[in-house]
Amino acid sequence: xxxxxxxxxxxxxxxxxxxxxxxxxxxxxxxxxxxxxGVADRNxxxxxxxxxxxxxxxxxxxxxxxxxxRQGGGPGExxxxxxxxxxxxxxxxxxxxxxxxxxxxxxxxxxxxGAPDVVVYPEHRSGWGRLCRxxxxxxxxxxxxxxxxxxxxxxxxxxxxxxxxxxxxxxxxMEGRLxxxxxxxxxxxxxxxxxxxxxxxxxxxxxxxxxxxRAGVPLLAVNDALYHxxxxxxxxxxxxxxxxGVTMETAGRLLEANAERHLKPAxxxxxxxxxxxxxxxxxxxxxxxxxxxLGQLRYEYPExxxxxxxxxxxxxxxxxxxRAQWRYAGEVPEKVRxxxxxELRLIxxxxxxxxxxxxxxxxxxxxxxxILCQGRGxxxxxxxxxxxxxxxxxxxxxxLLFARFISEERREPPDIDVDFEHERREEIIQHIYExxxxxxxxxxHGDPLPSQIRHSRGGQGSxxx
Amino acid sequence: MMRNQKQQEAPEPPxxxxxxxxxxxxxxxxxxxxxxxxxxxxxxxxxxGRLGLTxxxxxADARARIPHLxxxxxxxxxxxxxxxxxAEDCDRFTPVVAxxxxxxxxxEITGCxxxxxxxxxxxxxxxxxxxxxxxxxxxSIAGAPDTARxxxxxxxxxxxxxxEDEAAVRPLPIAALDIPDTTRxxxxxxxxxxxxxxxxxxxxxxxxxxxQVLPLKLRRTLAREIAPVHPRRIVPICAAERRxxxxxxxxxxxxxxxxxxxxxxADRLSERRxxxxxxxxxxxxxDGVVRRISVETGRANRDPRAxxxxxxxxxxxLADPLDPGFGFDLIRLSVPSADTLETTQVSLDGAANMKxxxxxxxxxxxxxLGPRRVAHFAYADSHIPERAxxxxxxxxxxxxxxxxxxxPRSDPGDPPLRPSQIFDPPRYVSAFAEVPDGAPIKxxxxxxxxxxxxxxxxxxxxxxxFRDPDDAQTRDYYRVEDRHGRRFWLFRAGLYGESATxxxxxxxxxxx
Numbered sequence: 001x002x003x004x005x006x007x008x009x010x011x012x013x014x015x016x017x018x019x020x021x022x023x024x025x026x027x028x029x030x031x032x033x034x035x036x037x038g039v040a041d042r043n044x045x046x047x048x049x050x051x052x053x054x055x056x057x058x059x060x061x062x063x064x065x066x067x068x069x070r071q072g073g074g075p076g077e078x079x080x081x082x083x084x085x086x087x088x089x090x091x092x093x094x095x096x097x098x099x100x101x102x103x104x105x106x107x108x109x110x111x112x113x114g115a116p117d118v119v120v121y122p123e124h125r126s127g128w129g130r131l132c133r134x135x136x137x138x139x140x141x142x143x144x145x146x147x148x149x150x151x152x153x154x155x156x157x158x159x160x161x162x163x164x165x166x167x168x169x170x171x172x173x174m175e176g177r178l179x180x181x182x183x184x185x186x187x188x189x190x191x192x193x194x195x196x197x198x199x200x201x202x203x204x205x206x207x208x209x210x211x212x213x214r215a216g217v218p219l220l221a222v223n224d225a226l227y228h229x230x231x232x233x234x235x236x237x238x239x240x241x242x243x244x245g246v247t248m249e250t251a252g253r254l255l256e257a258n259a260e261r262h263l264k265p266a267x268x269x270x271x272x273x274x275x276x277x278x279x280x281x282x283x284x285x286x287x288x289x290x291x292x293x294l295g296q297l298r299y300e301y302p303e304x305x306x307x308x309x310x311x312x313x314x315x316x317x318x319x320x321x322x323r324a325q326w327r328y329a330g331e332v333p334e335k336v337r338x339x340x341x342x343e344l345r346l347i348x349x350x351x352x353x354x355x356x357x358x359x360x361x362x363x364x365x366x367x368x369x370x371i372l373c374q375g376r377g378x379x380x381x382x383x384x385x386x387x388x389x390x391x392x393x394x395x396x397x398x399x400l401l402f403a404r405f406i407s408e409e410r411r412e413p414p415d416i417d418v419d420f421e422h423e424r425r426e427e428i429i430q431h432i433y434e435x436x437x438x439x440x441x442x443x444x445h446g447d448p449l450p451s452q453i454r455h456s457r458g459g460q461g462s463x464x465x
Numbered sequence: 466m467m468r469n470q471k472q473q474e475a476p477e478p479p480x481x482x483x484x485x486x487x488x489x490x491x492x493x494x495x496x497x498x499x500x501x502x503x504x505x506x507x508x509x510x511x512x513x514g515r516l517g518l519t520x521x522x523x524x525a526d527a528r529a530r531i532p533h534l535x536x537x538x539x540x541x542x543x544x545x546x547x548x549x550x551x552a553e554d555c556d557r558f559t560p561v562v563a564x565x566x567x568x569x570x571x572x573e574i575t576g577c578x579x580x581x582x583x584x585x586x587x588x589x590x591x592x593x594x595x596x597x598x599x600x601x602x603x604x605s606i607a608g609a610p611d612t613a614r615x616x617x618x619x620x621x622x623x624x625x626x627x628x629e630d631e632a633a634v635r636p637l638p639i640a641a642l643d644i645p646d647t648t649r650x651x652x653x654x655x656x657x658x659x660x661x662x663x664x665x666x667x668x669x670x671x672x673x674x675x676x677q678v679l680p681l682k683l684r685r686t687l688a689r690e691i692a693p694v695h696p697r698r699i700v701p702i703c704a705a706e707r708r709x710x711x712x713x714x715x716x717x718x719x720x721x722x723x724x725x726x727x728x729x730x731a732d733r734l735s736e737r738r739x740x741x742x743x744x745x746x747x748x749x750x751x752d753g754v755v756r757r758i759s760v761e762t763g764r765a766n767r768d769p770r771a772x773x774x775x776x777x778x779x780x781x782x783l784a785d786p787l788d789p790g791f792g793f794d795l796i797r798l799s800v801p802s803a804d805t806l807e808t809t810q811v812s813l814d815g816a817a818n819m820k821x822x823x824x825x826x827x828x829x830x831x832x833x834l835g836p837r838r839v840a841h842f843a844y845a846d847s848h849i850p851e852r853a854x855x856x857x858x859x860x861x862x863x864x865x866x867x868x869x870x871x872x873p874r875s876d877p878g879d880p881p882l883r884p885s886q887i888f889d890p891p892r893y894v895s896a897f898a899e900v901p902d903g904a905p906i907k908x909x910x911x912x913x914x915x916x917x918x919x920x921x922x923x924x925x926x927x928x929x930x931f932r933d934p935d936d937a938q939t940r941d942y943y944r945v946e947d948r949h950g951r952r953f954w955l956f957r958a959g960l961y962g963e964s965a966t967x968x969x970x971x972x973x974x975x976x977x
Contacts, residue, residue, distance in 0.1 A: 199882050199924030199942065234930050248931040252846025258925040258939065 003284045004266035005029075007038035007104065007164060008119050008192060008222040013047030014108070015145075016243035019227040019236035022051035023064075026103065028228035028263050030058065031089065036102030036287060037263075040119045043138060043147035045131070048105035052294040058098035062091025102287060105294050107131060108166070115151035116174040118181070119164040119192065119222075122292045127160030151177060158185040162289055164192045164220055171207045179215045190220040190286060193279055195272040196260045205275055220286060221269060221279035226261040233259035302436065304354035304361075312353040316384075317344055319360065324387040339383040339395060347384070352414055359416050360388045365431050372421040373428075379414030390416065493531060497524045498539035507539045511601065544568070551595070552697055554753040557795050558591060560704065561696040569617070571610050573694050580708075585624060598753060607633065609688035615641035615660075630688035635661035642682045648675050660686065701745070701799035703737070705729035712751050712792025719748075719789070719796070723776060726798035727769035740765025740806030744772060748787065749795035756787060760832045761860050763824040765804035771825065778832040827859045836860045848926050850887055850973060882924065882944070884954050884974030891971035894955065898970070901961035904943050908955065910972055915947035923957075939963075944976060952976035 010018035011025055020028075022039060029037040041047045057064070066080040089097075105128075106121035122128035134154065138147035154163075163181060167174045182189045191212040195201045212219045226236050237255045241247060244254050264272075273280050306315040320340060324332045332340075347353055359375070366373045367389070375390040383395045420428050493513035497504045504524035513534070518527050528534055552570050555562045558581070561573035574587060581587040588604050595602045605617040607625040615634050616622045619641040625633045634641065637660050639652050652675075657663055663671065664687055668680045684690040705726045713719065723746060734740055745759040760775040780787055831839045836858055843857040896908035904920035921944045928937030938959040946952045954976055959968035 197923050197925035197941070199922055199944070203921065233927065237930070250846070253848055254846075255848070257848040258927040260925060 003035050004269055004280065005034050005036040005038065005102070005104075005283050005287055006223055006225055006263050007040075007121075007220065007283060007286065008108070008166065009037055009039055009225040009263065010041055010108065011039060011047040011051065013044055013050070014042040014226075015044075016239045017042060017226060017236075018047075019232045019239055020229075022047045023054040024228045025225075025263065026051050026054045026101075027058070027064075030094065030097050030101055032263060032265050033097075034263070034266065035100070035284075036104060038104035038106060038119070038121060040106045040108040040121070042108050042110055043135060043149065045105065045107050045135065048103075048294060051103055052105065055098060055101060055103050058094060058101075060095075062095045062098075063089070102290075103294070104287070104290050105292070107135060109134070109149055109154060110147070111149050111151050111154075113150040113152075115177050116168055117166040118151075118154060119166060120154075121162045121164075121290055123160050123162055123188070123289060124291045125296055127162075128292055128297070130157060130160055151181075155180065155184050158188065161185070162188050162190070162286065164190045164222065164286075165217075166192045166194075166222075166224065167208065167211075171204065171211050175211050175215065178211065178217065182215045182217050188289075189215075189217045190282065191215070191217050192220050192222045192224070193273070193276065194222060194224050196224075197258060201272075202275055205273075209276055209279075218282045218285070219276055219279040220282050221273045221276070223264055223269065224261060225263050226256075228263050230259035230262045232262065236261075301351075301354045304357040306357070312357055313344075313348050313351075316347065316353040316356055319357075320344065320384050320387050323389060327387050327389075336383055336395070340387065343382050343384050352379075355414060355416075356384060356388070359385075359390055359418065361435075362428065362432065363388070363390050363418060366418075366420060366428055369424070369427060371424045371427060373418050375416055375418045377415040377417040380416045385416065390418065492533050492535040493518070494535045494537065495524075495527060496539050497536050498541075549697075550753070551600075553755045554749070555591075556698070556747065556755060557749045558587065560698070560700050560799070561694055562698070563694045563696050565610075565614060569614065571613070571694055573610075573696075574606070588623065594753075607688065609685060609691050610694055611643070611682065611685035611692055612688045614643065615686050631664070634686055634688075635659070635664060639663065642679070642686055644675075644679055644682055648679060651675070699801045701801050702739070702741075702803045703730060703733040704797055704799035705733070706795060706797035708795045709793070712789075712794045714789035714792040719787075719793070720773075722796050723798065724769065724773055726796065727772045727776075730798050730800060731767045731769045731772070734767040734800065734803065734806070737803070738805060739803040740767040741772075741800040741803045742766075743800070743802040744775070745799050745801055746776060747795075747797045747799065748789075748793045749797070750789070751791045751794050754790065758783070758787070759801075760828075761836060762828045763831075763860055764821065765806040766828075767806060771828075775828060775832045778829050782833050831858075831860045847929070849929060850883065850926075851889065852929075853883075880944070881976065884976045887954070887974040888972065891956070891973040894970050894972050896955065896957075896970035898957065902941055902957075905945060905955055905957075905970065908945075908953075908970060908972075910953075915951070915953070917945045918948050920945040938968075942973070 006029060009025055009029075011020060011022040012018045013022065018041065025039065026037055037051070039048050039051045066082040068078050069081045071077050071079050104121050106119060109118045109120055111117070120131055120134075122131050134149065135147065137153060138149040142148040154161075158181070163185065165174065165178050165181065167178075178189070178191060191208055193205055193208045195205065198204075209219055227233065233256065237248070237251070240255050241251050244251065246254065270277070270280055304312055306312050310318065324336070324340060328336065347356065363373060363375070374392065375385055379385065380391045381393065381395065385391045386393060386395055493516055494510040495506050495513050495518060496508040498507040499505075506518060506520050506522045506524060506527055508520055509518045513531070516531055518531070518534075524536065528536075548564065548568060548570070552562050552564060555570055555572055559572050559574050559577040563571040563573075565571040574584065578584040578587050581590055584606050588606055592602060592604055603617050603621050605613050605622055605624070607613040607616055608627060608630045612625065612630045612634055615637055616625065619637045620633070622633055639657060639660060639662075640649055641660060642649075642663075652658075652663070657666075660683070663679075663683055668683075671683075672680045681690075685692045707722055707726065713722070726746075730741070730744075741762065742765055743759060743761045745757055748756040748758075750756070758776065758779055760772075760779050762775070766772065827839050839860065840856050840858045842854045845852055845855040847853050892910065894908045894910040896905040898905040902923060904922055905917055907914060907916045909915070923941035923943055925939060925941050927939045940956040940958055941960070942954060942956040944952065945955055952975065953972050954974040955970060955972050957968045957970050959966065961968060
């Protein structure tokens with residue numbers, strides 16, 4: 001396994017530019033023996049999740065199973081197509097490689113002010129947040145589907161981001177901006193050099209090298225890949241034509257001159273960059289800087305206000321016991337007490353207390369306003385929910401098992417649906433918007449809450465959603 | 466007069482050449498054509514018609530009735546050619562002449578009648594002209610094209626006064642509506658036989674039963690709605706013409722007429738602040754032959770002298786010279802296409818006119834040699850060097866500006882990446898180079914060995930997969946300089962490891 005890693009690879013999530021699915025990109029890089037892959041789509045991080053899942057599958061299962069491909073129209077006319085990789089590597093070797101493989105996730109920021117594209121990789125978790133906020137900012141400015149960013153947006157707060165400047169054409173034009181970026185984020189800027197066999201590659205490499213020296217940034221060897229294999233060039237050409245709204249015949253030089261923008265073997269890249277071996281070596285240094293992995297992302301529940309001195313868990317326990325007294329008219333049966341304790345322990349372990357508090361809050365508002373509501377769903381069959389008044393089904397009477405629906409194995413948030421009286425449902429929705437104004441309700445940008453809110457609204461029974 | 470007047474003429478039988486009738490007095494003539502495998506009469510001569518033969522009758526039946534029948538096969542292309550020629554000649558009456566199959570022509574005579582002394586007079590002249598030429602022809606003038614069509618084919622009413630169109634068509638059979646046979650049969654079965662039966666009914670049920678076409682045709686035939694006429698030729702932007710009571714044939718007369726017409730056209734263009742991009746002179750011979758000569762210009766022009774010069778260039782070099790025959794009785798100069806042309810101020814140094822001078826020269830050369838013969842090299846948008854320029858007719862290029870195509874980027878200080886001229890086809894050379902994709906070290910060409918001192922590359926150009934054959938090869942181009950300072954543009958066709966054959970080297974050009 002070599003140290004080479006393609007750090008600037010687009011997938012088909014770079015809409016109408018990248019021609020290969022993230023899965024193919026990852027698999028090809030793996031089979032080429034690369035140490036990793038940097039997935040950076042145009043103003044988007046949409047593709048990285050696919051790449052990450054693909055890698056996860058490779059780690060867990062090795063090679064993808066043979067694909068069932070239809071051949072002909074009749075029933076049963078299928079062939080099983082095994083991936084080409086199976087001929088060179090067995091699943092075990094693939095698993096081994098996949099475990100050592102590093103997936104770098106980032107985005108290629110394309111600016112509107114003529115600045116060169118900057119490929120950005122978050123150094124750690126906070127950098128990822130910054131990158132996502134930057135993309136949100138650009139997407140909010142533009143019409144749907146577009147992203148409008150200027151270099152100043154990036155300059156505003158580039159901490160925690162590792163940046164590869166990708167000069168287009170003449171390197172002289174972008175030097176000023178490169179230097180500004182290098183001053184703003186010292187030690188976090190690289191200059192990307194490509195060798196696409198355009199005739200003046202070596203001359204250009206020399207210039208980039210000088211420009212990098214002047215700006216005090218290292219040169220980085222990349223291939224700016226648009227597809228995983230040279231055979232995908234025709235697909236990429238067709239995509240370019242769709243993007244530019246021209247026909248193949250008239251597209252001319254809007255298309256790439258050759259099929260060089262694919263993932264290349266390490267030796268090939270080293271040979272191409274023989275004038276600047278330090279640019280290839282720099283890849284390792286770059287990779288070492290990146291700590292962030294998509295696996296570090298966890299669902300982060302928005303903060304639920306609790307009275308001073310209470311943690312959400314403590315507050316939930318306090319509420320549950322208080323309400324249980326009221327539910328069972330002062331005498332909580334022994335059996336229920338045990339169930340409640342078990343449930344609260346599980347909730348504590350999985351850290352679901354804020355979620356229960358949110359639902360409780362909404363239900364209480366509904367009660368205050370006299371709006372009929374009824375909880376249901378997997379987690380709703382719990383004694384805690386009954387105690388809190390979210391549901392009216394006594395688990396003691398019906399012997400329901402909360403842990404069956406909410407457990408550690410399930411690895412997903414609990415599910416409590418609350419149905420509201422449909423004529424007055426809007427009042428509840430308004431209340432939710434008031435409480436979490438940042439979620440905006442309609443925009444759904446970035447904030448994790450709306451999905452939760454919809455979650456709780458999901459089964460309102462009126463069937464209008 | 467704003468009345469929208471249509472005139473229809475229906476010569477019949479079209480294939481019968483003038484004089485045929487008298488020759489075949491003894492035997493009636495019919496034209497037969499195969500319809501669904503059976504021979505049927507397509508047209509009958511008047512004599513045959515008098516004997517009771519009608520178009521559509523099976524030939525076998527006709528033969529049974531009249532054994533000595535003369536039968537000729539239908540020659541549809543010739544019929545079509547003849548009707549086109551008549552249409553061409555009808556251009557003398559109005560610029561808007563449309564074909565109205567079968568065997569009919571539709572003339573829009575709005576605004577033209579006064580030139581002939583009124584609509585009736587126009588019709589008379591037209592009938593006279595073609596009857597003299599030996600055609601059986603009918604013509605009707607009405608307020609709408611479909612009305613005229615119905616009248617000329619079903620009642621032969623010569624002329625309908627304005628506002629009387631509806632009354633004129635009401636008694637006609639429903640076949641006059643030009644509707645599909647199935648509709649006609651269905652209407653007949655319902656007892657609706659004449660147009661009046663339909664005209665008085667509510668339109669909505671008719672549309673529901675027979676579709677929108679029937680009410681539409683009905684409205685158009687009743688002249689409640691005017692259908693658009695699609696003229697055969699582009700209606701010119703403006704035109705000037707002169708008619709001669711006595712046909713002219715002398716070239717001096719023709720020139721003088723053209724000069725006069727050119728001035729008139731120039732005046733009209735000037736009023737519109739336009740200049741013509743194409744001009745057409747039409748010469749109508751007394752015997753019905755129409756000769757059209759057109760010239761195009763690279764830029765909008767309305768200078769009568771320049772125009773005359775172009776026409777002279779064109780006429781002098783005609784492969785088939787302008788033959789006046791018995792003389793032209795009408796000459797028309799029209800402008801099918803024009804562009805805005807503001808009056809321009811001549812700059813003091815006259816520099817602006819250089820461009821015009823070049824355009825004028827290419828116009829004249831194009832007029833003399835033919836528009837395709839005068840061409841220039843234009844940049845074309847392609848990575849493939851052979852396709853990066855194309856030989857484009859100068860006139861056409863200026864008529865239809867193509868996408869502006871800049872050369873590949875290059876910094877001012879950089880050497881050119883490509884030679885200004887390339888060899889076609891590339892010349893084979895024997896070269897030594899590092900495998901797989903190194904620059905050549907030396908190469909032999911025309912028995913001279915070149916040791917390469919400097920090289921740059923490769924510039925890899927892949928074939929255009931959507932245009933090139935499957936076996937087209939990727940090329941790696943190198944700019945090289947030999948020890949004597951000669952610079953070449955070499956390429957290796959094919960890549961090592963990808964094609965079965967060993968890549969070959971070619972020289973594709975010399976660099977300065």
